[in-house]
Amino acid sequence: MxxxxxxxxxxxSGNWGSAIAGHIGEKIxxxxxxxxxxxxxxxxxETLDDxxxxxEVINKEHENVKYLPKQKIPENVIAEPDLIKAVKDAxxxxxxxxxxxxxxxxxxxxxxxxxxxxxxxxxxxxxVDEKTNELQLVSEIITKTxxxxxxxxxxxxxxxxxxxxxxxEATIGSRDDKHSETVRELIDTPVFRxxxxxxxxxxxxxxxxxxxxxxxxxxxxxLEAGFNTRAAVLRLGFREMINFCRLYxxxxxxxxxxxxxxxxxxxxxxLGGRNYNGAKKKAETxxxxxxIEKEDLNGQSLQGPGTAKEAYQFLEGKKLLDQFPLFxxxxxxxxxxxxxxxFLDNLSKHPEFDRKQ
Amino acid sequence: MxxxxxxxxxxxSGNWGSAIAGHIGEKIxxxxxxxxxxxxxxxxxETLDDxxxxxEVINKEHENVKYLPKQKIPENVIAEPDLIKAVKDAxxxxxxxxxxxxxxxxxxxxxxxxxxxxxxxxxxxxxVDEKTNELQLVSEIITKTxxxxxxxxxxxxxxxxxxxxxxxEATIGSRDDKHSETVRELIDTPVFRxxxxxxxxxxxxxxxxxxxxxxxxxxxxxLEAGFNTRAAVLRLGFREMINFCRLYxxxxxxxxxxxxxxxxxxxxxxLGGRNYNGAKKKAETxxxxxxIEKEDLNGQSLQGPGTAKEAYQFLEGKKLLDQFPLFxxxxxxxxxxxxxxxFLDNLSKHPEFDRKQ
Numbered sequence: 260m261x262x263x264x265x266x267x268x269x270x271x272s273g274n275w276g277s278a279i280a281g282h283i284g285e286k287i288x289x290x291x292x293x294x295x296x297x298x299x300x301x302x303x304x305e306t307l308d309d310x311x312x313x314x315e316v317i318n319k320e321h322e323n324v325k326y327l328p329k330q331k332i333p334e335n336v337i338a339e340p341d342l343i344k345a346v347k348d349a350x351x352x353x354x355x356x357x358x359x360x361x362x363x364x365x366x367x368x369x370x371x372x373x374x375x376x377x378x379x380x381x382x383x384x385x386x387v388d389e390k391t392n393e394l395q396l397v398s399e400i401i402t403k404t405x406x407x408x409x410x411x412x413x414x415x416x417x418x419x420x421x422x423x424x425x426x427x428e429a430t431i432g433s434r435d436d437k438h439s440e441t442v443r444e445l446i447d448t449p450v451f452r453x454x455x456x457x458x459x460x461x462x463x464x465x466x467x468x469x470x471x472x473x474x475x476x477x478x479x480x481x482l483e484a485g486f487n488t489r490a491a492v493l494r495l496g497f498r499e500m501i502n503f504c505r506l507y508x509x510x511x512x513x514x515x516x517x518x519x520x521x522x523x524x525x526x527x528x529x530l531g532g533r534n535y536n537g538a539k540k541k542a543e544t545x546x547x548x549x550x551i552e553k554e555d556l557n558g559q560s561l562q563g564p565g566t567a568k569e570a571y572q573f574l575e576g577k578k579l580l581d582q583f584p585l586f587x588x589x590x591x592x593x594x595x596x597x598x599x600x601x602f603l604d605n606l607s608k609h610p611e612f613d614r615k616q
Numbered sequence: 617m618x619x620x621x622x623x624x625x626x627x628x629s630g631n632w633g634s635a636i637a638g639h640i641g642e643k644i645x646x647x648x649x650x651x652x653x654x655x656x657x658x659x660x661x662e663t664l665d666d667x668x669x670x671x672e673v674i675n676k677e678h679e680n681v682k683y684l685p686k687q688k689i690p691e692n693v694i695a696e697p698d699l700i701k702a703v704k705d706a707x708x709x710x711x712x713x714x715x716x717x718x719x720x721x722x723x724x725x726x727x728x729x730x731x732x733x734x735x736x737x738x739x740x741x742x743x744v745d746e747k748t749n750e751l752q753l754v755s756e757i758i759t760k761t762x763x764x765x766x767x768x769x770x771x772x773x774x775x776x777x778x779x780x781x782x783x784x785e786a787t788i789g790s791r792d793d794k795h796s797e798t799v800r801e802l803i804d805t806p807v808f809r810x811x812x813x814x815x816x817x818x819x820x821x822x823x824x825x826x827x828x829x830x831x832x833x834x835x836x837x838x839l840e841a842g843f844n845t846r847a848a849v850l851r852l853g854f855r856e857m858i859n860f861c862r863l864y865x866x867x868x869x870x871x872x873x874x875x876x877x878x879x880x881x882x883x884x885x886x887l888g889g890r891n892y893n894g895a896k897k898k899a900e901t902x903x904x905x906x907x908i909e910k911e912d913l914n915g916q917s918l919q920g921p922g923t924a925k926e927a928y929q930f931l932e933g934k935k936l937l938d939q940f941p942l943f944x945x946x947x948x949x950x951x952x953x954x955x956x957x958x959f960l961d962n963l964s965k966h967p968e969f970d971r972k973q
Contacts, residue, residue, distance in 0.1 A: 415847035426963050427844035428851075449964040487784035490772035490884035494785075494876060501874075513870065517858075519851060522879060527847035606783050607806040 266295040267445065268349035270364060271356035272302035272317070272338060273559060275381060277327035278418040279355060283445050284336040290444065301345035302338040305558075314338040326559065330422035343371050350376050351441065354401060354409075357560060358384025358467070361397050365404035377438050378402075378409040379431075383467045383562050387569040392576030394507055394569075396463050398432075410438055411459045412446070413466030414519035415527035421451065428452040430520035432459030454518060461510045462520045468503055469525045470563035471570060471589045472496030474538035476529035478592065478599040481542025488603065493529055495609050496585050497522065503570065503583065534563035541592075542599045564593040582610055623652040624802065625706035627721060628713035629659035629674070629695060630916060632738060634684035635775040636712060640802050641693040647801065658702035659695040662915075671695040683916065687779035700728050707733050708798065711758060711766075714917060715741025715824070718754050722761035734795050735759075735766040736788075740824045740919050744926040749933030751864055751926075753820050755789075767795055768816045769803070770823030771876035772884035778808065785809040787877035789816030811875060818867045819877045825860055826882045827920035828927060828946045829853030831895035833886035835949065835956040838899025845960065850886055852966050853942050854879065860927065860940065891920035898949075899956045921950040939967055 267287065269280050280300045287294040305313040307325065317323050317338035321331055339345040346352055346368060356364060361382060382397040398409040414429030421427060427450070433439040434457045447453045456462065475496055479489045501516055515521060529535055537551045546554075548564055571590035574580050580587045588602035624644065626637050637657045644651040662670040664682065674680050674695035678688055696702040703709055703725060713721060718739060739754040755766040771786030778784060784807070790796040791814045804810045813819065832853055836846045858873050872878060886892055894908045901908075905921055928947035931937050937944045945959035 415844045415851070417843050420842040420844045423842070425842040425845055426848060426960065428848050428969075452964060452966075452969045454969065485777040485780070485782040486774050486884045486888040487772045487777045488782055489887065490880040491783060491785050491876065493883055494772070494874065494880035497879065498874065517851065517855065517873075519848065522854065523847040523851035526850055526883065527843045530846065531843040603783065607809060609809075612785075612809050612811065 264292065264295045265350040265441070266348050267298050267351045267353065268346045269298065269300040270342070270346060270352055270354045270368075272300045272323060272326070273355070273357070274326045275416070275418040276300065276355040277323040277332060278330070278422040279353065279381065279446075280336045281327075281330065281332040281422060282448075282451060283353070284333040286445055286448060288333060288335050293444070296335045298336045299339045299345040299349070300336055301342050302340055304340040312340075314340045325557065327418065327422060330419070342367055346372050349373065351445070352376055352378045352407075353381065354378055354397065355381040358382050358386075358397055358562065359565065361400055362386070362404075365400055368405055372405060372407070374406075376407050377435075378405065378407055379442060380409055380411050380463060381413075383413075383470060384566050385464065385467055385569060387573045387576075389572070392573060394573050396460055398459055398463055408435060408438065409459070410435075410442060411463040411466070412442070413462050413524060415523040417527055417532060424450050426450050428454065428519045428523070430462050430515075430518040431455045432462035433457070434459065456515055456518065457511045458515045460508050461504050461515050462518075464504050464507060465500060465516070465520045466524060467562070467566050468500045468570065469528050470532075470534045470561075471567045471586060472500060472525060473528035473532050473534045474563040474567070474593070475585055475589055475602060477535040477538025477540075478542045478602065480535075481539040482599060482603065484603055488606070489529075491606060492585070493525060495606065495611055497525055498611055499583050499585050500525070503574075503586070506577070506579070533559070534561050537561050538563070538599075547595060548593055563589075567593050584609055621649065621652045622707040622798070623705050624655050624708045624710065625703045626655065626657040627699070627703060627709055627711045627725075629657045629680060629683070630712070630714070631683045632773070632775040633657065633712040634680040634689060635687070635779040636710065636738065636803075637693045638684075638687065638689040638779060639805075639808060640710070641690040643802055643805060645690060645692050650801070653692045655693045656696045656702045656706070657693055658699050659697055661697040669697075671697045682914065684775065684779060687776070699724055703729055706730065708802070709733055709735045709764075710738065711735060711754065712738040714919065715739045715743075715754055716922065718757055719743070719761075722757055725762055729762060729764070731764075733764050734792075735762065735764055736799060737766055737768050737820060738770070740770075740827060741923050742821065742824055742926060744930045744933075746929070749930060751930050753817055755816055755820055765792060765795065766816070767792075767799060768820040768823070769799070770819050770881060772880040774884055774889060781807050783807050785811065785876045785880070787819050787872075787875040788812045789819035789877075790814065791816065813869050813872055813875065815868045815872045817865050818861050818872050819875075821861050821864060822857060822873070822877045823881060824919070824923050825857045825927065826885050827889075827891045827918075828924045828943060829857060829882060830885035830889050830892045831920040831924070831950070832942055832946055832959060834892040834895025834897075835899045835959065837892075838896040839957060839960060841960055845963070846886075848963060849942070850882060852963065852968055854882055855968055856940050856942050857882070860931075860943070863934070863936070890916070891918050894918050895920070895956075904952060905950055920946075924950050941966060
């Protein structure tokens with residue numbers, strides 16, 4: 260194995276993690292030698308109901324039977340239960356864990372990775388500091404803690420469909436041409452097309468925020484609100500997403516919102532994503548989202564409620580909740596403080612309708 | 617009846633025409649006297665299967681039993697089979713007929729309307745001259761033939777849902793503040809919110825073009841293409857819609873595309889509009905769109921195939937078909953020259969993926 264071969268590690272092995280591991284695993288196998296074929300995928304060890312260890316099952320059956328069942332993962336993807344072992348030789352670290360675990364995972368990785376590595380985050384979510392109200396993105400935490408650059412990738416990429424090789428596209432945030440080329444080699448295929456923009460943070464933020472609006476799409480559907488209303492919810496929600504991004508950071512590229520990371524991811528997530536489905540069920544059954552997670556998600560969690568909470572806190576700190584009624588109401592519904600129907604009643608009073616052009 | 621009262625006429629009485637007639641009819645009744653309460657709706661006479669005249673049924677039962685069944689229309693909306701009688705005293709003419717009838721209808725109205733009237737078009741479609749390849753919008757034909765200004769209104773407004781008073785919004789194209797105010801009075805309500813922009817032509821064009829992309833959404837769904845692919849089709853199609861508009865006319869307002877006339881109308885039409893449903897059935901059954909129209913539309917027609925044809929011709933004349941593969945393929949599918957599946961296979965080669973940012 261030539262020492263010039265670069266190695267890739269995945270930090271995470273859930274539904275999306277396993278799908279993208281399979282995709283990258285096939286790509287580097289087909290590239291024959293440009294990259295180290297062994298793709299290590301950190302997998303937090305779990306004992307399955309039948310007593311077997313999850314990593315052992317993945318490495319023997321080449322299938323993540325818990326989080327991406329019925330989809331084969333190529334044999335060169337190796338599940339590794341030891342986080343440090345998984346990443347220590349990696350030149351490229353792909354982060355794909357629930358966002359609430361990013362800080363502690365980065366802390367564990369400090370000084371344990373290659374100095375000239377770079378990261379790519381697929382994580383949906385951000386942190387808002389309870390005291391300072393400061394918003395921190397996952398890419399920023401990775402860069403700050405590990406002292407490596409971090410790219411982002413978001414798009415209309417429902418994991419099971421990616422595993423089934425259904426056509427999709429995604430947006431890469433990168434300000435480094437060499438890193439962009441590497442990511443293109445690792446991920447771009449005829450069924451997974453990439454576009455590149457320097458707006459790392461906007462791309463990442465859109466990927467997080469869309470889960471909140473997708474929940475509203477689910478509530479609308481659960482309440483049988485009709486197509487006109489669902490379209491209005493998505494449009495007004497998309498406006499709030501853009502305004503939220505602009506609060507945080509001015510975009511480099513005005514039409515970044517029309518990329519896969521923006522409108523397309525919002526549409527896909529609002530047609531059939533996990534947050535959409537959970538919210539739909541809540542509106543139909545009046546159950547709490549926590550109960551729905553337990554019933555339907557087999558140990559995975561909804562990212563929408565957490566992001567709604569962080570967004571609420573950020574906007575409340577800036578005294579801007581009135582300008583973001585959809586984000587406000589999404590959080591209040593998740594917390595069972597208002598009924599889903601209330602947000603529909605509030606649509607008519609959306610500040611968008613008082614805004615001059 | 618004070619002579620200062622303004623009168624409104626509807627030119628058209630199909631599915632959307634009847635729904636908006638009901639909406640405006642209620643609004644002017646509630647305004648008590650500011651407008652002439654009698655709203656005349658031109659209705660091309662038809663004999664129903666039971667031998668009755670359509671206008672007589674509408675005026676007796678206050679329901680358009682053929683094109684908007686099961687929805688009551690207020691009694692102050694009067695169906696009038698004589699076109700000239702319907703419009704001769706009108707100060708505001710709302711056009712809502714299939715676009716293929718606009719030219720001949722305007723010719724009939726020449727010199728028959730009030731000189732200081734203005735028009736509002738809700739018509740989806742445009743003309744491309746077969747010889748000169750010149751594109752003409754409905755608003756332009758109305759203004760040129762009748763010598764009156766013409767505003768446009770487009771948005772996520774599936775007719776039956778508007779009749780059911782489900783919340784929706786729409787975008788008005790207007791460059792005259794007084795006309796804008798009148799339209800706001802006539803149409804804006806808590807369940808039908810309006811936003812105003814000067815981009816009359818872009819708004820109108822988006823309303824026409826979205827029917828083509830909605831057909832592609834229907835083909836995708838009929839072929840069980842998955843949410844990621846459907847989202848990519850809508851995004852890439854939306855890009856082509858924007859590029860098409862820019863070919864024709866530079867927008868006044870860059871984010872006009874994020875209004876109800878743009879992304880929201882595209883979403884609603886791609887979730888459940890007539891063109892979407894027809895296209896879905898075509899992909900599922902291999903029937904021709906003409907047959908599907910006959911089976912499902914009770915005398916109404918699909919606007920998507922006509923617009924796809926006009927768009928194809930316009931782009932072909934400009935030698936730009938390669939830059940608009942979705943518009944190109946939509947027309948070829950409608951003409952049964954390629955199978956619906958071909959457009960999905962072409963997605964991967966979309967020129968968007970070669971475009972720098």
